[in-house]
Amino acid sequence: MTILILIAVILGIMVLVKLMNIVQLSTQVSGYEETEDDQIKENNYAGIGLMLFMIIGLSLTVLMIVSYRPHLLPVAASEHGVGLDKLLNINWIVIGFVFFITQITLFYFAHKYRHTKGKVAYFYPMNHKLEIVWTAIPTIVLSILIVTGLQEWHKILMTEKKDAVNVQVYGYQFAWITRYSGKDNTLGKSNYKLITDENPLGLETSDPAMKDDVYTTGNEMHIPVGQEIKFQFNARDVIHSAYFPHFRAQMNLVPGMNTFFTFKPTITTEEMRKITKNDKFDYVLLCNKVCGVAHYTMKMTVVVDTPEDFKKWLRKQKKAREISSTPTVAENTTVNKEVTATL
Amino acid sequence: MEVKNTVTAEDVHHVEHHADEHHHESFWTKYIFSQDHKMIAKQYLTLAIVMAFIGMFMSIIxxxxxGFPDTKFGFFETLLGKWGKGGKLDPGFYLALVTIHGTIMVFFVLTAGLSGTFSNLLIPFQVGARDMASGFLNMLSFWFFFLSSVVMVWSVFIETGPAAGGWTVYPPLSALPQAMPGSGLGMSLWLLSMAFFIVQALMGGINYIVTVLNLRTKGMAMSRLPLTIWAFLITAILGLLTFPVLLAAVLLLIFDRSFGTSFYLSDIFIGGAPLPQTGGSPILYEHLFWFLGHPEVYIVLLPALGLTSEIISTMSRKPIFGYKAMVGSLCAIAFLSCIVWGHHMFVTGMNPFLGTVFTITTLMVAIPSAVKVFNYIATLWRANIQFSPAMCFAVGLVSLFISGGLTGIILGDSALDINVHDTYFVVAHFHVVMGAVAVFGMLAGVYHWFPRMFGRMMNKTLGYVHFWFTIVSVYGVFFPMHFVGLAGIPRRYYANSAYEGFDYFLSVNHLITIFAIIGGAAQFIFLFNFIYSIFKGKKATQNPWNSTTIEWTSPVGPGIHGNWAGPTPTVYRWPYDYSKPGAEKDFIPQTVPFSETKSSNLPGEE
Known part of the structure; x- marks a missing residue:
């Protein structure tokens, strides 16, 4: 490889030297002034070139869409994700339409109105009607896109879902822990000053709500299918981002703050394996905010179970009450206040 | 007309000798601590080109x-030492390269390089001023830029490596040396460099604004300003309003890092111990950063659009379509750009209601942007296009502006942003719409105004070759990248090994890397052409593009002190009288009064 690059560099220098010679020669053909014919030739090259570039470029665009599409993310595995994908497709249709029309017009005009012998440009400095039309049309189209987009946004992040199960996703350099709130559906209090090897979440054992909390110790989290899950995100050290690409869900983890995202998984891992025709398929939770050197390794496998399987798995997880008792921290910090950010 | 306006440098020298009081410039005052806007513009351009090659080289690495995660590159070790051990790039240094590449390109190349070069060169020339309002401040501004560049490049060579938390340097990652090696001395140097940079931007900006507002020559009403000047003016105002906010963000971060304050820090346990800081919020930093960060996109973009407006009109031999709409859309974009910053923060935990507001303002930016595109296309309609290399780049810019602008509709929509936030889709989007567009604007500007800067022409053939390699590789790199993002691959990942569904896109990454190398190599054609033409390029004529604007009435060559030998030219008309029916030529310079062009005057002009 190094040799290849060396060769490339040497070749590059040789090409430049050669080019220099050509340039020198061409300027030395002394007093040579560009004629009108030369200019027309140049304009032809550029105009035809741009036209070809457009045709090839747009063909490749179609080709890329066709060939990459099957390898993008599979069907959305959450309830809101289906709506989001639909919204995305509507947007793509509008964008694709405008893209093709404007690019074709641009390059076609560039080609058609290139300088040729005797051509005179048309003095056309303004047209108020046209300006109004092409201000109004984008305004209307965008209004529709804004409204449909905000409806989804409202459904996903601004609507309190009933019967949601509280689950905490906790991130630190460079791993995840998931904590389940148990029967009382309340996450017990925690404090970052209590963090030890034994108590990685800094849980306050004296809090009654803590009794039935359990948390993961491995690199795998399970969630039950068909159940709204309200994730509460917390970070230990720096900002992380919990990105669930298959569920079309993402939220940052911010030290000193609670953030939330609620979604309902609709397809179990087993079913998704069938849909994708891939026995090894697994959902994944990725860190999507640069968080340090090993950022790219910070992931957790997500398994969507049937409710029965989920319960079985939950029983095997680490119980918060097994942590030896911690001192109460008088001055409670912000970690567990039930507030979203107001900034 | 043309002949009448031709004044050679020799004539002027002669005149100046008689005028006396002509100060003799030494090497130092002429080339180094110059207060002449023309020289300062060249200094900015030169340093920006150097920085651009450094930034580009980092991106290739x-x-x-x-693109080739399994290949060992022997030269990595030779070049990078401990960061390229065994021919593999160190993951920490990978992040450092990404960070410094971003910082250099956004600030040093596209902000200072574009505004610094062309505002300095064209504002005095096109408004008919003898120089900037304050030559001294102008000189200082360049030297602060130089200082800031030196500190930034220096930070790459220190033991712990440069800043590595991404160009946005979000705390706590950037605030805590325990979090990553790059957050040590490297981060301090980054902050120092940025503080100098902001000083530079403010000094430059004040100068640009004052010059445009106060030093216009006789007859140069605001409504007769070329669109370049409008763009530079609005850019400077935007910079003046927003850069101080970045300075605040940087200062508070310095306090958090060095003086134990907790503006951005709260409830952190790191390196085996809890930190004492409570009550701060990283979200505060994000708000402050993006309050500049988003207008910054337009600080980069607007000058590029201004330059191409001028080039497209001149080379189409046709007035720019909808001059007033162009000025109006520039103002609208600038205004909206100040109230959209929250779209970078839809999923940061910011209150979702705020997300709603920012979605509306963000998508509204598409309206003036669409107007600009339509006006460009309407200008090309029934034109008589002369494809100089500059014009090729200008057309390429419009194409890229469409491609990049449209994907912004998806990112600006808070709901759709959830799944593409911080993926390669974002990387592709902003590289096209701000990176490539601004670079194309800058290159178009260099090709077009090279004769104004150096009195010589750049080689055309090399220009065309450069253009074709560049546009093909820009699209080759960034078009497929959108699909990488839609597949859910996060940005700033050293390797895409976290999820097997990403494996397919390794082949796409090969392709992207190959195009990046081709594109990078093609820039050496430009570099060669640039340096060669300074010394040996064809001598420029007085007005090589048959342009109407008044910078072409100043003596050919590197220019003279004070720009015009006699009084500054008087302006009688707007700058876009191209192919006016009834005129003897296809352009009427701004210096020609209506009384001399009776045959072509429109009703109301006399």
């Missing part, structure tokens, strides 16, 4: 790593 991390692209090699991304």
């Amino acid at each position: 991390f692209r090699l790593q991304l």
Whole structure:
């Protein structure tokens, strides 16, 4: 490889030297002034070139869409994700339409109105009607896109879902822990000053709500299918981002703050394996905010179970009450206040 | 007309000798601590080109790593030492390269390089001023830029490596040396460099604004300003309003890092111990950063659009379509750009209601942007296009502006942003719409105004070759990248090994890297052409593009002190009288009064 690059560099220098010679020669053909014919030739090259570039470029665009599409993310595995994908497709249709029309017009005009012998440009400095039309049309189209987009946004992040199960996703350099709130559906209090090897979440054992909390110790989290899950995100050290690409869900983890995202998984891992025709398929939770050197390794496998399987798995997880008792921290910090950010 | 306006440098020298009081310039005052806007513009351009090659070189290195993760590159070790051990790039240094590449390109190349070069060169020339309002401040501004560049490049060579938390340097990652090696001394140097940079931007900006508002020549009403000047003016105002906010963000971060304050820090346990800081919020930093960060996109973009407006009109031999709409849309974009910053923060935990507001303002930016595109296309309609290399780049810019602008509709929509936030889709989007567009604007500007800067022409053939390699590789790199993002691959990943569904896109990454190398190599054609033409290029004529604006009435060559030998030219008309029916030529310079062009005057002009 190094040799290849060396060769490339040497070749590059040789090409430049050669080019220099050509340039020198061409300027030395002394007093040579560009004629009108030369200019027309140049304009032809550029105009035809741009036209070809457009045709090839747009063909490749179609080709890329066709060939990459099957390898993008599979069907959305959450309830809101289906709506989001639909919204995305509507947007793509509008964008694709405008893209093709404007690019074709641009390059076609560039080609058609290139300088040729005797051509005179048309003095056309303004047209108020046209300006109004092409201000109004984008305004209307965008209004529709804004409204449909905000409806989804409202459904996903601004609507309190009933019967949601509280689950905490906790991130630190460079791993995840998931904590389940148990029967009382309340996450017990925690404090970052209590963090030890034994108590990685800094849980306050004296809090009654803590009794039935359990948390993961491995690199795998399970969630039950068909159940709204309200994730509460917390970070230990720096900002992380919990990105669930298959569920079309993402939220940052911010030290000193609670953030939330609620979604309902609709397809179990087993079913998704069938849909994708891939026995090894697994959902994944990725860190999507640069968080340090090993950022790219910070992931957790997500398994969507049937409710029965989920319960079985939950029983095997680490119980918060097994942590030896911690001192109460008088001055409670912000970690567990039930507030979203107001900034 | 043309002949009448031709004044050679010799004539002027002669005149100046008689005028006396002509100060003799030494090497130092002429080339180094120059207060002449023309020289300062060249200084900015030169340093920006150097920085651009450094930034580009960094991108090639991390692209090699991304495109060929299993290959060992022996020269990595030779070049990078401990960061390239065994021919593999160190993951920490990968992040450092990404960070410094971003910082250099956004600030040093596209902000200072574009505004610094062309505002300095064209504002005095096109408004008919003898120089900037304050030559001294102008000189200082360049030297602060130089200082800031030196500190930034220096930070790459220190033991712990440069800043590595991404160009946005979000705390706590950037605030805590325990979090990553790059957050040590490297981060301090980054902050110092940025503080100098902001000083530079403010000094430059004040100068540009004052010059445009106060030093216009006789007859140069605001409504007769070329669109370049409008763009530079609005850019400067935007910079003046927003850069101080970045300075505040940087200062508070310095306090958090060095003086134990907790503006951005709260409830942190790191390196085996809890930190004492409570009550701060990283979200505060994000708000402050993006309050500049988003207008910054337009600080980069607007000058590029201004330059191409001028080039497209001149080379189409046709007035720019909808001059007033162009000025109006520039103002609208600038205004809206100040109230959209929250779209970078839809999923940061910011209150979702705020997300609603920012979605509306963000998508509204598409309206003036669409107007600009339509006006460009309407200008090309029934034109008589002369494809100089500058014009090729200008057309390429419009194409890229469409491609990049449209994907912004998806990112600006809070709901759709959830799943593409911080993926390669974002990387592709902003590289096209702000990176490539601004670079194309800058290159178009250099090709077009090279004769104004150096009195010589750049080689055309090399220009065309450069253009074709560049546009093909820009699209080759960034078009497929959108699909990488839609597949859910996060940005700033050293390797895409976290999820097997990403494996397919390794082949796409090969392709992208190959195009990046081709595109990078093609810039050497430009570099060669640039340096060669300074010394040996064809001598420029007085007005090589048959342009109407008044910078072409100043003596050919590197220019003289004070720009015009006699009084500054008087302006009688707007700058876009191209192919006016009834005129003897296809352009009427701004210096020609209506009384001399009776045959072509429109009703109301006399």
